[in-house]
Amino acid sequence: MAGVIQLTVRRSPLSSLLNRLRDRSPGLAASLLAGAVAAGLGLGSFAVLVMVLWISSPYPDSGPGGALHVAAALWLLAHGAELVRVDTLSGVPAPVGVTPLLLLALPLWLVHRAARDAVDGPEVSGRTAWVGVVVGYLVVGAAASLYAAGGVLRPDWVWTGLWVPLVVVGAAGAGVWAAYGRPRDAVDEVLILMPAGVRRLFVGAQARERLDAAARAAGAGVAVLLGGGALLLAVSLVWHGGAARASFLQLTEGLSGQFAVLLLCLVLMPNAAVWGTAYSLGPGFSLGAGHVVGPLSSSPASLLPPFPLLAAVPEAGAGAPVNWAAGVVPVVAGVTVGWFVGRAGGEGPVWSRGRTAGVALVAAVLCAVAVAGLGAMAGGALGVGALAGFGPVWWQVGVAALAWGVGVGVPVAVGVRGWRCRGVEPGVRVGRPRVGEAGEEGVAEEEGGVAGRRWFLRRKDSGARSGEGVEKAAYSEDDGSFEPYDFLPAEPVPWPGDDAAREARWAALREASGRGDAPEAP
Structure with missing residues (x-):
């Protein structure tokens, strides 16, 4: 048996490891x-x-x-x-x-x-x-x-x-x-790692609603800022069309070289749009060390190479009214953020002023973070010394975007919220009670046509029969959550049921709200 050759195939340890994996x-x-x-x-x-x-x-x-x-x-x-x-x-x-x-x-x-x-x-x-x-x-x-x-x-x-x-x-x-x-559960698994005080602002059905509204408003604001920056770039290129064409022809004469320059301009267009956004926000962008271009003043570098996109840079000197007009872009972006926040929750109750302002503030922060990140990616170094810094300074752009978002977006959001509530008589301001703190109930249709909602009158003092200490909230059977109603409808609510039950429930609602001048039951 000593001369028998072993013909059995043995697997290597690496093969076995890969098979087990x-x-x-x-x-x-x-x-x-x-x-x-x-x-x-x-x-x-x-x-x-x-x-x-x-x-x-x-x-x-x-x-x-x-x-x-x-x-x-x-x-x-x-x-x-x-x-x-x-x-x-x-x-x-x-x-x-x-x-x-x-x-x-x-x-x-x-x-x-x-x-x-x-x-x-x-x-x-x-x-x-x-x-x-x-x-x-x-x-x-x-x-x-x-x-x-x-x-x-x-x-x-x-x-x-x-x-x-x-x-x-x-x-x-x-x-x-x-x-x-x-799935939203995956996002919650990440947010659950945050500190308890911060996590409370983002986790939960109500926090999700506010965060979704803030994210949509921030996305719309970023889109307006980038679109405005691209528009500024296009207008400046047309304004300096002769210089841009001369720089394009000066770089190369061959067809392949011109194609390469054109391709480079195309791939840098988004960067130039971000630079235009930084210009409209106020901080502007750098063209090398010590050369900042902004709407108030510009000091372009004199040793820049000929390049079509650089031909769109405004001339050196103090800004003119045509340069200041770039400030329209962040104003429109702030109005957009405020409009989206003010119109949020269209199928549910209108948020309170404080909650609306808070959501607009979160949207402004998200918008500023996005713009600061884009500013950091759109710039960088192209050399050493004077060429060490090109593009926006990310933190300055972020602070400017936050200032515009808070200064314009928050007032617009509160104003849009007030416009939505026009023609509605203000009632008792309410908080957001927890499940299980409800008292008397009735069934009604929401203004806007969502049927099957249960409205609860929650009393701080369960034995109270007057309007003192009474808070109101709406309870949704869909997800089992309470939603606040800051206003009572100016017109009677069509309570279902017979006349006696309808009159009794409406009377209870009038008594709980403390409004003696409320309309009679329908």
Whole structure:
């Protein structure tokens, strides 16, 4: 038996480990593959674009290997990573930190879709799909970073290690959340980690309603600000059309070069729109160290390269009324925020003034945070020294957006709320009682036509029969929650039932409200 050859196939420890991992986490391999494919598609798109430009260039200064290195570096830049250019004239490495926001949309969409589709597999949990897509994507990203390190545009390892995982984790999480129908329970599981005092403001049915209204209003305000910034950019480009055309032709004469410049202008358009938004808010943006452009005064740098988008920068000097007119953009944005908050809760009771102002304040804070984040991503360094700072200063833009949102949005929200309540006689102001604190009840139709609501008269003193110490609230049978009514209707409420019951219930309502001049029962 000593000469018998062992023909039994033995599995390696690595193979056994992979099989056990696959059995414990079904769909992990498919999720890893989905993440890797998403990263490969992004890299391939950038490689095709760069190679087309390199082939069409009449004077390429590097071979295909150099072009592929540039493609990998641009792919990392699209994730927010900062690059370092090593072939400068001075020999000092220069950072390149301005991320074209339009390029950021491609990796976000690819990761989001990969994570969403990974959940559709059989017996694949959301956590498995999320982890698999993130790990698969980052493995390819790490390989691309190592490859790009051999080119003239090299990744900054600190920023690459921070922003690439952050973008991938966020986009994959959003994709898994979308695959499950965007459940609110997942948001509550995150909010539950907050301190108790802060958590109380966001967790619960009533807090959800307020937070949803604030988020919708903030989204509308951000959309108006960005749209206004884009409009300012378009108007300024038309106003300086001659200078923009001259700078476009001055950069290059060949057709391929002009196409490259045009493509660069297109991918930087969202950045320029954010710069226009910062200009309208007041702080403006920087064109290098010590050169700030704002509606009140501008000091553009004199050594800027010829570029069509930079031709739209206002002339140096004090601002004129045409520059001050940019302030219309944040005013309209504040009015939009206030309008959305004031019109919130259209199918339910009107919020009190304090609650309306509070929701408008939250919306202004959310809008300011979003604008500050966009300002941070839209700018960055393009070199050292005087070129170390380009674009808006994020915290200044955030503070300005908050000031406009509070100064305009809150009064407009309260005013819209008052306009909604026009023609309604003010009754007793109410709070929001808890379930189980109800007294007498009656059935009525809400103004607006929602039937089947139960209105409760809750008494602070259960033995009280006068109007003193009485609070009113509406109880919804749909979700078992109380909703406050700040006003009694000016017209009689159509109580169902026979005449005697209707008269008795209406009399109880008049007595509880303390309004002797209330209309008689219908």
